[in-house]
Amino acid sequence: MTPPATSPDRLRPISAATPSTVSDATRAAPPLLQVRRLTRHFGGLIAVSDLDFDLQRSEILALIGPNGAGKSTTFNMIAGTLAPSAGEILLEGESVGTYPPHRLAALGVMRTFQHNCLFPGMSLRENVLTGMHGALQRPLWKVMLALRAQREAEARAWQYADELLEFVGLADQRDQPVATLSFGQGRLLETARALAGRPKLILFDEPAAGLTPSECERMALILRQIARQGTGVLLIEHDMPFLLPLADQVVVLNFGQCIARGTADEIRADPEVIEAYLGSRHGAADPAKNIPASTGSANVHPPSADSVDNRPAVASTVSGATSGAADA
């Protein structure tokens, strides 16, 4: 697979804020996302209990933990599909815990689904265009009269959709119906659709699950690019070799509680985490062996003024990590 053909410059419109405004804004503005004592019950079951974390702009935060730990529940509360039982979710300081999903999307919170959730009756491009709903919305009479401003906005949206499809590597299929896509391609299309909303915060539910190694590489590159352009990335992931080189911050859940939090390196070394999650999942005598060493993660963090040339190197590192997991 070839790395994204687009240059970083052409990808700049993907984020809502340009890098310079990000650095200006972060000085004064509150963190992008603050989760405070977030709790959710299902009847007597406490799925998530008193969870706290912050996510900054340009940061990748991974939520990990064994099955049933409360990751999806947390995710759904932040995306607005599940109401918190207690606690607060603040987006740029605004309490958004009770907002419905469409309102959160309008505020810049976009998501992908664990099982692809596309619009089957539409072409790839139309799927991406739905992600721009908020930006294209206007009174219907203006649409009916086909005012010039309306036509121009639509034309710009088409162009942006094509750029995004190119970014995720699906440009040559943009007029095809969604039914022609593989699972991994569907996941990439969902990512393009989420990016179309120019999100401030983007949520990924197991982005690497079900992807081929080459699609995994591309996904890792995409996530890094998204973060580099100022968007906060929150992801749930099981695939440690995929995740650890990528995440700036890792939050480990077990039975709804946060049992550890820190950088990828700290988490890798935490005995409680190895016991509760990493060890039991991989079932190896020395679980740390399954986790790529920190030297690997140093390689995969390219400088922000990254050029197209060093991307194949990035890709091969990720690919090495992924195939390492397959061997173990």
Place this chain on the structure above:
Amino acid sequence: MRTLLLVTLSVLVLSAIGFALGPYQTDVYRKLLLWVALALSYNFLFGVAGQVAFSHFTFYGIGAYAMPILLFQAGLPLPVAVVVALVVVILVALAVAIPATRLDGFYLALATLALAQLFIVVLNEGGEVTGGTGGLTNYRLPDIAGVALSGPRYTVVIVLVVVFTWFALQRVDRSFFGRACRAVRDNPQAAAAVGIDIARTKVMAYVLTSALAAVAGMVYAFVDNTVNPPIFGLENTFLLLFMVIIGGSGSLPGAVIGAVLLYLLPFVLAPLIGHHHALVFGLVMVAAVLLQPRGLIGVIESLTARWKRR
């Protein structure tokens, strides 16, 4: 610019046909045009927005009855009557859609069936205002700026309404709103996640298409210069549903094909096989639905695709 040319051309051609026809053919032609207008807007509601509603003919009826009532009983000038009628239609549509679209789609079907039945009862029991079972008769369109809009000139008015309906819906369908309607129809969860307000989208689609049906109804009021209850019953609503399904639901050209075919079929079949035409009609319907779920437009598209591949 290209659209303007297309609009002008289609208005000219469709109007020219109107000038060429005799009185009987004119009547058939005008009603055909109105069926096309109704099928176009119902196609958007049923096919694009995916709402199973049985109130389309009710709004056509409200529009039709509103004209003689507002013009001759309330004594309003024509432009005011049109605006008042539209406001009434929008309020009724909102009153049905806001509660119904918050629930499951099944409740919209029930609520609109109830509305359709209620409307017929109101027409029959409406006394002086609706003229009861006999409806309203003996009125005619007042002259507009000293010009009597009758004969082929009135056919032009109908043509304008059909062409407006086509282009307005085409625009809407290709905009953010058409995509939002399809998104809500295909995958509400994903639609909400990209920022589409599901309830609002459903209500807007219902109100827009109902208002377009009412506009066709306002024009119909002066086609026969009489309005009476049986026209606006459920039988025609179901015929409209079949037009959309057979033509190809979700497709504007499909709606036109379906409307033309099903409206003209009895005229062709009746002289050949008499009353059995209803049976043939039913069989064609069943076959079409079973064999090609995408309707005739689906058949045409797969044929042209095959032809292109040659």
